[in-house]
Each structure stands twice: as structure tokens, then as C-alpha cells.
Amino acid sequence: MNRHYFHTMHKSLIELNLREEAEIVSFNGSPLMNRRLEGMGIRQGKKICRISSQYIRGPVIISVDGHQAAMGRGMAAKLIVKPAKTNGV
């Protein structure tokens, strides 16, 4: 893997492995939704981890700052994160 890609390895929350630690980079949704997420403590710079996903396109369970929340897949796909470790890529 080339070095450039190594540094820009941002993923959406959906692409993040289960239980993999990551840091929130940005949210590519509406400003209103962004405010709602922020209010719930899901905001830039926070450590986030995907705990589980329900089957058949159900919501994603996340853990941020020691509390849990559930969000729809579409929303999770717009939440961009940076994995803490790059797992030997």
C-alpha cells in the first residue's frame, strides 16, 4: 500500500470493522442532522466504535464516550471516521 493512501485512510462508519476504534472526522449530511448528532456527543474528534449492526439493513449500534446510540444505515454511511490503528495495511 502506498504511503499517500496510508495517511488518507478515512472510511465511513459502515466500512469500519466491528469493535474497531476510530475517530470521527466529519459528517456529510444535513446541517440539522449534524446538530442533532453533535448534541448527542457524536462530533468531530470523538472516539467512536461500531458495536453491532442489525440484520437486513437495520440500524447500527455505536459507542461514543462511554455511551451507546443507534443510527440508521444511511446516516452511518455519511459519518466519516479515521481508524485508530491501520491493522498492518
Add this chain to the structure above:
Amino acid sequence: MRVLLMGNPNVGKSAIFSRLTGSHVVVSNYAGTTVEFTQGVLRTGDDSMEVIDVPGTYALEPTNRAEAVASDMIPGGDVVINVLDATQLERGLYLTLQLLMTGKPMIIALNVWDEAQKAGIRIDAGMMEELLGVPVIPTCALTGEGIIQLKTRLPEARSSARITDNGVTLWQKATDISKKIQQKPDRQTTFRDKLDHTTVHPVYGPLFALFVLLLSFGFVAYFGEFLHEILEGIFAFLWLPVALWMSGLLGSEGLLHDILIGGLIDGEIHFEESFGLLTTGLFIPLAVVLPYIFSFYLVLSLLEDVGYLPRLGVVVDAFMQRLGIHGLSIVPMMLGIGCNVPGVMAGRMLETRKERFIVATLIAIVVPCMAQQAMVIGLLGQAGIAGLAIVYGTLFLLWIVMGFLMNLFLKGESPEMLIDLPTYRMPYWESLWKKIYMRMSGFIRSALPYVLLGVFVVNLLYTLGAIDYISRAFAPVITGLFGLPGEAGGALIVGFLRKDVAVGMLAPLGLDLNQLIVASVVLMVYFPCIATFVVLFREIGLPDLLKLTVIMILVVILTGGGLHLLLRHAGF
């Protein structure tokens, strides 16, 4: 003086409210909106002040209607008690800082203090007080710890001179302050985390949900039956002699006797079938319906206060999305099982018109209220479980098919769910009882007059010969399509007023199993009672209510007719 209780959702605000105020609380609508808030009175010495439990909010720039109400209420308050969850300090501080910027005198209740201690979180409340410039009192609403200090220090509430707009963002400030005053260890996995996890696990979550729902409904059915038998005994022992005495006084017949006591069966009063105001009119709501309503609200309020409902929403979300609504819509529907009226009202929490329409329609058509269910269980249960299984199976099927079709054909958005999953908590019993009490008294106040009116109308219709007329007029539908005797038409008319009374009217008709099943389904599906209708009109407006009515008439004709034919072919 008016005290506003403000904080994020799920920080124990309502428990603090319960601790501060006495037993007398009022739920009202915020002017011009459909958002509810609770109001009570706090007495300290000779002083008494009004306390308002403001809807929970994460920030003062609103993102939904409840939050808009929360920020609108601030100018009307004199003092703010800001409730913070000590285990979620940083997030809560964001709202705290916004509140401090408004300049209102404020005091902070640092709640859930005991849990924070248990989790090894150390917060320096003294330093917090100094940094924020307002009093900070650690509390635990569950045990009542700190409530007295909160009351005594309430007069010290003041606006903060320390928080100013110095260019640093509020989030940054919240992070800085929480870093200074809080020591948070790395979290260890506890039993509760595991429970949290299991109940939203992709495989075990749905199994657990099924288990909880079966257990809940089993409890409602058996405990309801148990209470019903006790009350039936009380009626037979205490009320029957009084009713018999009055019956004799009225001469055992005549118009007044028929209206008050009803018809005698073999010279005896029969509480289920006599249909007088003072016999069946009191027996149905108090001895048949009330026991089931109580059992149901007991279970529902417990699930709510423990914190299971959001998780149930998560588990059913994938399925509910196919019906055009997200998982949390399960909450209004569960409430609708108790009584359709609060169920339809709870549909307000949904954001778009499409979602609200789907939920209102499903509640009105396929979610039978507990009053009606109690009567149907009594009527059909005698003939074994098969009849009940067919009735509930039909409703469940209708729920899915109707939701699916509405999602397909209705225009509009169905947003995804986003919800906090608070950790499981022991309920605070006093606020739990208060909630159950409020729900029960709401039922008695709104249902009892309608039941009496319903029974009165039944007697009037019989006396005037109107039932015969209606039966003949609707015979093609009632007899031809549904295979029911003409007299069942009377039940359909009374169903407008109260469904439980309507089901009660079927008892003396001597229906066979096929007819009982069809009549129960038709009564459950067609027009909701008048109280629900009024609330539907208020919540979704006239055009949508008309649309709903057309859907309902189609559904009732197709389902009633189809079920009748199917059952006949199956040999019922």
C-alpha cells in the same frame, strides 16, 4: 416563582421532578403546540413555587418540536435547575453552558452521582462550582440523596459571571471544563454492558424482544384475569344485592327499569348481559376493562422506565422500515394497545406527515385497545384459543400488508432513526406509580362517561325500535357479507361510542365460532371509538382523516367478508 427543570433526555429529570413536587401534577400542552410538559408545586417552608419539567433537550438551537418548546420556555422561568448526568458530563455541559449564557439564575443538580462513583468517575463538584459560577449539588434521584441540599440551596441560584463569549466554541469549553474537573477511568465491561449488548445483538436481540413481549402479554392476560375475578366477586357480593333491591323498587320492569337495571334473565340480574346503566354500564368499565388496563400500563410503564423501549425500537427497525416508519414508531403503537387515544397522540414524536399518517392509520385500524381486547378475550376465550389466534393473526397480517402498501403508495419521506440508548436503570418507583396513576385516571375519566352513554344509547335504540330498522337497512352487508345476524348491526352502531360496550352486545346473540371471530375482527378494525376519532382529527387533520376513513371502510369490507368465506370453507 417559576422553576424550570432542564437537561438532556434520560438524565433522571422526571425523577428529580417527582422528588421536588408533591403528588399533584398536571400535564399540559405548550400553547399552540402538541408538545406536553408536566407541572407541579414545590413547597419550602411557607413558600411555594411552580416547577415545570421541561422536555429534554440536547441544545438550545432546536432540532425538533420538543426542543423548540424547551428553548421557548426559558424566558418564562425565573430560575433554572439544570440536571446533569454525572456519567455523561461533557455532553451535558454543552447545554449547561448554553443555559448559563442566557443569564438566567441557575443551579446544577449533578444527578446519577452514585453510578458515576461506582464506575470510578471522580468529579470535583467544588471546582465545578467555581469554574461555572453557580451552585453544583450532587444528587441521586433514585435514592433521594442530595434532594434536600438542592431544595435548601435553591435560593442561591444565580446567573454566572464566569461564562462569557470569548471566542472559544462551547464544545471546546465543555471539553476543557470536563477535563479539569473529572477523572474518568477506562471503562470495564460490567454485567449491565453485557445485558445492554445482548438486547440489541443482531441475533439474541430479536429473540430477547420476543421473550419480553410474550412475557408481557402473558402477564397482562393472566394478571388481568386474576384481578377481574376478584372484582367480579366484589360486584356479586356487594353490588348485586343493591341492584336487586333497586330492581324490586322499580317494579322489575318498565322503561326506567330497563335503562337503569336492564333486562332480567330468568328473573335474575346478569352483569354481562342485562345492559342497564347501573349493572352492565358499571360492570364493563370497572370489573372487566380496568383490570386489564391496569396490568397493561404496569408492564408498559416498567419497560419504559427500565429503558427497554428504545432497544425494542432498534430490534424492530429493519422490519418497520418496510412499513414506511422507523423502529421507534413501535412506542406509539404499544401505547395504542392500552388505549388508542394516547397512542395516536404519541405519534407526534414522528417527524414527517407520511410517518404520522401511517402510524395513526395502523393504530386506528389494526391496533385494538385493551378495553376491546378484554371483552373479546372474555367472549372468544370460552371457545378455546383457536378463535383468539385467528383474530390476532388476522390483525397482525393486516398490520404488515397495510403498512407495506401505504409505504409503497404514499408520497413523502421516512427518515431513519437516531436514538440514544441509555443504560438500563432501576425505575424510581414513585414516579413509576405516578405515571401509572395518571394513565389510569385518564382512562377512567374519558372512558366511564362514554360507556354509560353507550349503554344508554343501546337501551334507547332498542326501545325506539331503531335496532330493527338499522339491521334491515344494513342487512346486505351484515348478513350477506359478514354472515352475522341482523342484531349485530346494533353493536356496530354502538361501536362508534365504545368498542367494549359493542363487544358486550354480542354476548346475548348466541353467535357460533365463525360469527364470533368475524364480528370481533370487524369491530376491532372498523371505526375507532369517538374519542379516538376526535384525537385523530386534531392530530392528522381533516384531509388525512378522510383518507384514513376510506382505507378503513375498504379494509373492513375485504377482511370481514374474506374471513367469513375462508372460515366457512375451513369448516368453522
